[in-house]
Amino acid sequence: MHTLVLTKGVPDFREGQVSFDEDGHLERGKTPTVMNPNDKHALEAALQTKVRHGGTVSLMSMGPPGYKEVLQEGMADVYADDLYLCSDREMGAADTWATSITLSTGIDHLDEEPDVVFAGFKTADGETGHTGPQTCWCQDWPIVTHVVALDIDEEERTLRAKRLVEGDVEEIETVEAPLPCFVVADPEFEPTYRKAEHRLRHKDLRAETQKRAENFEDHLEVYDQEELNLDPDFIGLDGSPTIVAGVDPIPKAPPEREATMVDPSDEGAMADVFEELEPYAGAD
Template sequence: MPYDIIVCVKQVPDTANVTAEAMKEDGTVNRAALPTIFNPEDLNALEAALDARDRFGGTVTAISMGPPKAADVLRDCLFRGADRAILLTDRRAAASDTLATSYILARAIETIGRYDIVMCGRQAIDGDTAQVGPQIAEKLGIPQVTYLEELVALDGDLARIRRNVGNGWELVEVRLPALMTVIASANQARPPAARRVMRYKRARVPAEIEAEVKKSLGAVSDEEIQDAAARRAEELRRQGLLLEQWDLDDINAELDRCGLPGSPTKVFRVQAIVLSKKGFTEVPPTEEGVGQLIHELIVERTLG
């Protein structure tokens, strides 16, 4: 029995290179100031989905929510073996927190239609909340299995999964459709296939095409840019290289549940903490010693 699998992937800021410009005045992340990468555990989720398709048959659809540049991770998905790639991009979705993001992705999954399994990375390195996957499952009304370490078997509408529980593992069974979040120890992602790289390196979403055409034509009218972009898009469509691009209208999303209006979370500050002190301090196991330690931590602004 073949299985249709949807994988949610994200392009994230490289948190190893956070700078002082990482945060905007409104408390949102300044993504333009940071280099971007494929979220690591989403790559593990993609590999788990591709492995399941290779073993049991079916399809793998990758979907990413983000600016047009997020098409980079979708091309990477195609390079590694995904069958379909969809970019969900809309300025009205900007600054979405986990509540709004999970709503938008759930609407996109419902718009795709048929699916047996939804896979996500456990968490994204730009937030580390591990909330989006479980919230998607709640909004879709399907069961979820978190911390997947191995998809042991698929038999009809039953999946058998080994999940990590911190100090060991457990084997669980779940009825499909279901959502699964995948951890880094689950697998090692396969490398991009050379032939697929050669085929899909020119694949573009419409927003990328328009930007490239505008850059190449220079100072011309908007109508000329749109006409040239439409011709280029049609050419790529004939070659099977036009990636799907959706906005909030395409998924019939309620706008008050998207972007800032649908995001109750407010970021206070983004900081890069560097621990520079060497050695250790011995604290007497007394009330006075503990009190002195707390005082020092407060004075040094480690606490408070």
């Protein structure tokens, strides 16, 4: 069983990590790049497949060379065997459509066609959820979205999945699809390991991958434009039909209390602070 996970590096939007300029624009240079948090569910689904059925897991992303570290992080999480990064200046500034075409070509370029491609549930920066389904459309494969549980019959070459209907946790349907197939894992996806054999294999893979992730570049292949030979009109900015009309910054919440800045070396000012605080200190 050969599976591929599509993943993306996104700005780390956590408090204390993310940096915006005065106009509210994201400062990419000052904000670290991390793996899209929603891709975690795709990684878990791929790992479950590898643990249960053996085989390999590959990770693929499109982005600047700095995304290598994102792939390394993913390798450690999903115990991946190989990493692929589609990276070239000409691919830059792509929207989801140009990205999908690039990734689809990258998939065609793999030595072995994957049985299942896992995609994450929308990215933290774009929030579109387009890239997985569009890449699938390029491949002309079936796709199952909002997957919360997964079972694969290798002999029958079919995949059976439980999925949320319209993303509603109250309504779950079971669907079957032939392989190869795309799967979008829902945030509700829960991997299950009810057999000791699977947990033991999981443990083995963890030990093996720790070593592999240290030398991840030995397992990384970069696909550039020369390698993929894409039509320049279909990739990067030129291949992106999306036009951003404008960006409305989210207004900063007004302060709830008035703050006064005090220089701690100013003894008089500090004495005033103590005087202010005294009634609340509960002292005699």
